Amino acid sequence: MGRNRGSEFTFLVEEEDDAPVTTGQVGIQASVDEGFQPVPVNPTAVAKAPVADEEAPSTGSWWGINSYAKHFNVSYGLVKDRLLCSLLPWKGDFISEGNGPDLYGPLWVAVTMVISISITSEIQQRILSINGAVDTTSVQFHHLILAFVIVMGYVFLGSTAVWAIRRYYGIGCELVYTTCVYGYSLMPLVIAKFISITPVWVFNLVVVIVGWTISAFFLYKQLWQIGMEQGQLDFADSVSWRRPAQLIAVVSTLLHAGLGAFVAFAFR
Amino acid sequence: MANPFEMQESTLDSTIDESVWESIKRDIIQVGRRLKLVVLPGLSTEQIQAELRDWELWGPLFICMSLAIILSVVANDDASLVFSVIFVVVWAGSAVVTINAQLLGGKISFFQTLCLLGYCIFPLLISTGLCFLWNKVIGGTIAEILQFVSVVIALSWSIWASSSFMADARFPDGRKLLALYPVLLFYLSVAWMILIGFQQHNRVAADSQAPAQAGETPADATDVGDYDEVILEEGDASRRFLF
Numbered sequence: 001m002g003r004n005r006g007s008e009f010t011f012l013v014e015e016e017d018d019a020p021v022t023t024g025q026v027g028i029q030a031s032v033d034e035g036f037q038p039v040p041v042n043p044t045a046v047a048k049a050p051v052a053d054e055e056a057p058s059t060g061s062w063w064g065i066n067s068y069a070k071h072f073n074v075s076y077g078l079v080k081d082r083l084l085c086s087l088l089p090w091k092g093d094f095i096s097e098g099n100g101p102d103l104y105g106p107l108w109v110a111v112t113m114v115i116s117i118s119i120t121s122e123i124q125q126r127i128l129s130i131n132g133a134v135d136t137t138s139v140q141f142h143h144l145i146l147a148f149v150i151v152m153g154y155v156f157l158g159s160t161a162v163w164a165i166r167r168y169y170g171i172g173c174e175l176v177y178t179t180c181v182y183g184y185s186l187m188p189l190v191i192a193k194f195i196s197i198t199p200v201w202v203f204n205l206v207v208v209i210v211g212w213t214i215s216a217f218f219l220y221k222q223l224w225q226i227g228m229e230q231g232q233l234d235f236a237d238s239v240s241w242r243r244p245a246q247l248i249a250v251v252s253t254l255l256h257a258g259l260g261a262f263v264a265f266a267f268r
Numbered sequence: 269m270a271n272p273f274e275m276q277e278s279t280l281d282s283t284i285d286e287s288v289w290e291s292i293k294r295d296i297i298q299v300g301r302r303l304k305l306v307v308l309p310g311l312s313t314e315q316i317q318a319e320l321r322d323w324e325l326w327g328p329l330f331i332c333m334s335l336a337i338i339l340s341v342v343a344n345d346d347a348s349l350v351f352s353v354i355f356v357v358v359w360a361g362s363a364v365v366t367i368n369a370q371l372l373g374g375k376i377s378f379f380q381t382l383c384l385l386g387y388c389i390f391p392l393l394i395s396t397g398l399c400f401l402w403n404k405v406i407g408g409t410i411a412e413i414l415q416f417v418s419v420v421i422a423l424s425w426s427i428w429a430s431s432s433f434m435a436d437a438r439f440p441d442g443r444k445l446l447a448l449y450p451v452l453l454f455y456l457s458v459a460w461m462i463l464i465g466f467q468q469h470n471r472v473a474a475d476s477q478a479p480a481q482a483g484e485t486p487a488d489a490t491d492v493g494d495y496d497e498v499i500l501e502e503g504d505a506s507r508r509f510l511f
Contacts (some may be wrong), residue, residue: 074371076446079446108450134467136344136345137342137345137465137511138346138349141349
């Protein structure tokens, strides 16, 4: 896959680009949100291959651990800020200066979502059921597996599909950034799911809808609004933009709506 | 001075000539010693690290198998699914948690940590045994409350035992909590599977029989006279997972 530097709509840069580039090399305004930046934050400077004792290097090199280490270059404060940004997307920058997107957040927020769906649906059953009966063990295990497949599939495969469609039409960012955004966008839904274990189903539904709206706005802001503000996604002049943009918007909204419906109504 | 080759041969002879029972007993004693050292308080992280330096996975395998067997025996149906899910969650979960810690820059050994995480599931195995006992002996709501309490205590114990080791793994600044959170999630998911593994009630049976048999407790459905209804309702219940 080659670079598309020449096209006015493309600013995707290969992740496996060898030349380390520093931020700001491409002429972008100083206030740019770095998640949407066309060049990766200097990977060689921040990548820290984990050095363990005599066993880990041989295991690590076989599994290619070092190539993922640069996406786990986060601290507790940074993850907390990103989670807060996903809960309050109108405030602050998701990817702050000097940092790149991470894969820690998507992975563990997704696992938290799976466990929270399982736990809260069980608690909900106990609260709502007439004589204390709940699903059998095997049904619960099937639910757990289904939740795992859907949530992990959404965060990793769904984000890859959206990234691929965007890339096909010549827009888009790094795959890691897209996956990072999709992963963190689950956070409002996790909180909404935990709040919505009351016996009042209207309240539960409203809470999940609020959570879903915040999550969808976060996705929209990170994947579209920032690009439009920076002038990298210019829909104004080109008629040919409407159909791809609509298609991408429809696909990603449908995916997100499907996830929201699953979270709201699963296993009742 | 002793000939090193003679010394090597005598060491080999001492284990090759011993009986099978001796070999197994040695491994059992080692597993038991490690269980005590890892799970009970009193040892520092360095001492635990020194003990687990020659790691082995027999202990974790024994613990995981016992847990999976007890839960699959207790499951009313689809025991093989329960067994495989437990197995996969324990091993894949430990691996992912360990790799996550390594990716965050922690100076830990993969198999050593896998060994430790496996041994630290032992309190949850004890609680599973207790839950099984209470299910058989007491039953009903009191058993459920006791199960919940014992699993929560075992969960705290497991997290405490493993996190004190993981926390000392020389992480870069600000990443200790990031490495400990997946450990919490891992033991929470194992504890959760233990709790749902001891589900006693059949939801479909209770719902469908609610008007006519409102006075009956769900345990009555397992009487011999209701055998056919139980089979039908369990089949419905397992088909309901596709909501």
